[in-house]
Amino acid sequence: MRQLSKADKAVFIINDSGELIHADEQARTLISETDVAERLSAVAEGFSSVLLSSGCAEVPYSVTCRHIQENGIRVIIFEDVCGRSELIRLASIGSIMPSIAHEMRNPLTGISVLLDDIHDRLTGKEDERRLIRMSIAEIERLERMLNDALVYSGGGSSVMFDENIGDILSEVLMLNHKLCTVNRIEVHGDISPDIPEILADGGKLRQAFHNLIINAVEAMPGGGNLTLSAYVSDGKINIHIKDTGYGIAEEKLHMIFEPFFTDKSEGSGIGLSVVREIIRMHGGEISVRSEIGKGTDFCITLNI
């Protein structure tokens, strides 16, 4: 059975024995001749809504059934409500997301600071300190998911200032230095001092670089090399985030920027879609080159 295109209607007319006596063009594409009588009879028995299978998923349609004559002829109208309800759902997520993110971030930061303090007081108790570091890492993961969800839902404001991209990259690299050391990853920075300032949302770019670095770290479970380089070429700022991890298969490359694509058991799959969104909002571009077993190189270009 085929799915109606969004906001479409399909009209069927059946007689008192449930036989189809008329189907408009949309109706004919929706339902195959073989199962039409059985399904329409069930609908006409008084359901106000029904789930029709559209091949792989069940799709909700609103159904109106009118008895137009005493002789039992019924007009049944199917209307796809899936598209409409999805839009309403997305709009409401977008509007409440900034306040949820704000309310959640403050207590998370508070917990992080307290744990950090306890960590420093536990001198000589390496096992306990390790557990606290793990807890802090989990809180950071929550914060990252929250920030990603905020960008993904279209919420949150953008604040553009003159920013030095080289400084932002060095800062993000420094913040992730410990994570890399723990994972036996050697970090190399090759950031040209000639990169001019550009108008950018520093917070969002930090988030994008951070997501790429985390992906690189996750791609090197046995350790490796992470190289961040930035330089000016052809009037653009070029940024490379390169790892020597397990790489991405060619057939997967076109999917990795799609929301919810993930091959990690604990991944949400929105990290790279958020990176792409952030780069796009800066008028830039992102591309990727990868080789299985050798590593991956994400390249970002930003206009000067």
Ligand SMILES: Nc1ncnc2c1ncn2[C@@H]1O[C@H](COP(=O)(O)OP(=O)(O)OP(=O)(O)O)[C@@H](O)[C@H]1O
């Ligand atoms: N550096 C990389 N090396 C190998 N595979 C990668 C790399 N970066 C991304 N990928 C692939 O792209 C997929 C999507 O990445 P993305 O960051 O969007 O989601 P995720 O890392 O799976 O989850 P999360 O939303 O928590 O970041 C990953 O699951 C992985 O398969």
Ligand SMILES: [Mg+2]
């Ligand atoms: Mg990721």
